[in-house]
Amino acid sequence: MRENVGDLVAFLAVARAGSFTRAAKQLGVSQPALSHTMRELESRLGVRLLNRTTRSVSTTEAGERLLRAISPHFDGIETGLSALTDVRDKPAGTVRITVGDTPAEGIILPAVAKLLPDYPDLRVEISVNAGFVDIVAERFDAGVRLGETVAQDMVAARIGPDTRMAIVGSPGYFQSRKPPITPHDLAEHNCINLRYTADSGWAVWEFEKAGRALNVRVEGQLLVNSNTLARLGALEGVGLAYLPEEYVEPFVSSGDLVSVLQDWCDPFPGYFLYYPSRRQPSAAFSLVLDALRHRS
Numbered sequence: 001m002r003e004n005v006g007d008l009v010a011f012l013a014v015a016r017a018g019s020f021t022r023a024a025k026q027l028g029v030s031q032p033a034l035s036h037t038m039r040e041l042e043s044r045l046g047v048r049l050l051n052r053t054t055r056s057v058s059t060t061e062a063g064e065r066l067l068r069a070i071s072p073h074f075d076g077i078e079t080g081l082s083a084l085t086d087v088r089d090k091p092a093g094t095v096r097i098t099v100g101d102t103p104a105e106g107i108i109l110p111a112v113a114k115l116l117p118d119y120p121d122l123r124v125e126i127s128v129n130a131g132f133v134d135i136v137a138e139r140f141d142a143g144v145r146l147g148e149t150v151a152q153d154m155v156a157a158r159i160g161p162d163t164r165m166a167i168v169g170s171p172g173y174f175q176s177r178k179p180p181i182t183p184h185d186l187a188e189h190n191c192i193n194l195r196y197t198a199d200s201g202w203a204v205w206e207f208e209k210a211g212r213a214l215n216v217r218v219e220g221q222l223l224v225n226s227n228t229l230a231r232l233g234a235l236e237g238v239g240l241a242y243l244p245e246e247y248v249e250p251f252v253s254s255g256d257l258v259s260v261l262q263d264w265c266d267p268f269p270g271y272f273l274y275y276p277s278r279r280q281p282s283a284a285f286s287l288v289l290d291a292l293r294h295r296s
Helices: 004-016 020-027 030-044 063-088 101-118 181-188 227-237 243-256 284-291
Strands: 050-051 058-059 093-099 122-128 141-147 154-158 163-169 206-209 214-217 241-244 258-260 271-276
Touching: 004 020, 004 058, 004 063, 030 058, 050 093, 058 063, 058 181, 058 243, 093 101, 093 227, 093 241, 101 122, 101 141, 101 243, 101 284, 122 284, 154 258, 163 206, 163 243, 181 214, 227 241, 241 243, 243 258
Parallel strands: 093 122, 093 141
Antiparallel strands: 050 058, 141 271, 154 271, 163 241, 163 258, 206 214
16 A cells, blocks of 8 residues: 555545645645545555546545544644654754853853744853864854954954943052053053963953054053953952953942043943854754844
8 A cells, every 4th residue: 555645645635625625735635536546446455435426525424434434544644744854854963162251141041042942952052262263073053253353264243232341450450559550551551361272372452542543551459360360359359450341341330349540441342142153043042043133
C-alpha cells in the first residue's frame, strides 16, 4: 500500500469535501485527474468507495469504513508535521556574544532577560571581555563595540544611542583637590588607568571640544582591567575614572560621584552589535538581534 498513500490522501479530500471540484482545488490537481485516481483506487480495492451524483459525492458503506480507519492516522501525521514546523519556526539553540562589561550590564542582559521567558529552547551566552576578540576564530555569533571601531567587513546593527565619556571622582577626592578645568590639568590628578588586555597599552583618555581633539595619557596609583573596577575605585576616592557616561550616571545623580570636564566630552556613536557578513543568521540569532536593535 506504500505506493497508494497519495491515492488515500485524495480519497480523504473527496470524502471530507463532498465534492470533486473542491477536493481538486485543495489538492492542486484537475477534477478529471482526481476522478481517474478514485476509479483506480476502487478498482484495486475491489469495492465502490464513493456514490457520485451530478450535484454531490458521498461515501458508500465501504468508503465510510475506510474513512474511519485511515482518518486518525493521517490526522496524526499532520499533527506531527505541524509540530516539526513549530520547532523549525520557533527559535532554538545557543547564541554566543562577546561584549564589554558596560554594554553587557546596560544593554545586553536587560534585553535578553525580557526575551528568554518566551523562548524556552533559546540559550544566550554572554562572555564579558573588554578586549577586541576575533569572533570568527573564537566561534562567537557576534560581538559588541563602539560604532567607530567596528571592522568594515562586518555587519553592524546599532543597539544603543549616541554616548559620551565622563570623568568622575568622589566628593571626598575633591576635598583636597581642585577639579580640572582642561584635560591638561589631569597631570595634577591621581587618575585610574585602564588596560583591557595583557597585550594592550593603557587606554588613552580622548577629549573633543568645538572640533578640537585632544588625547591625554594619564598617571595614577591604581591600574585596572575593567570598567567595574575603575568605577569602584572612583567611588572609593582613589582617583578620577574615565568611563561611559551611562555607566556612572546613577552615581552622579545620587551625589556619590562628581562629573568634571563635561564641556570636553562630546557625544559619539554608541554601541553596535557586529557579526560576519558572510554568515547566514539563524532564527535564534535574528530574534536576539531584533530584541537588541536600538529604536530611537
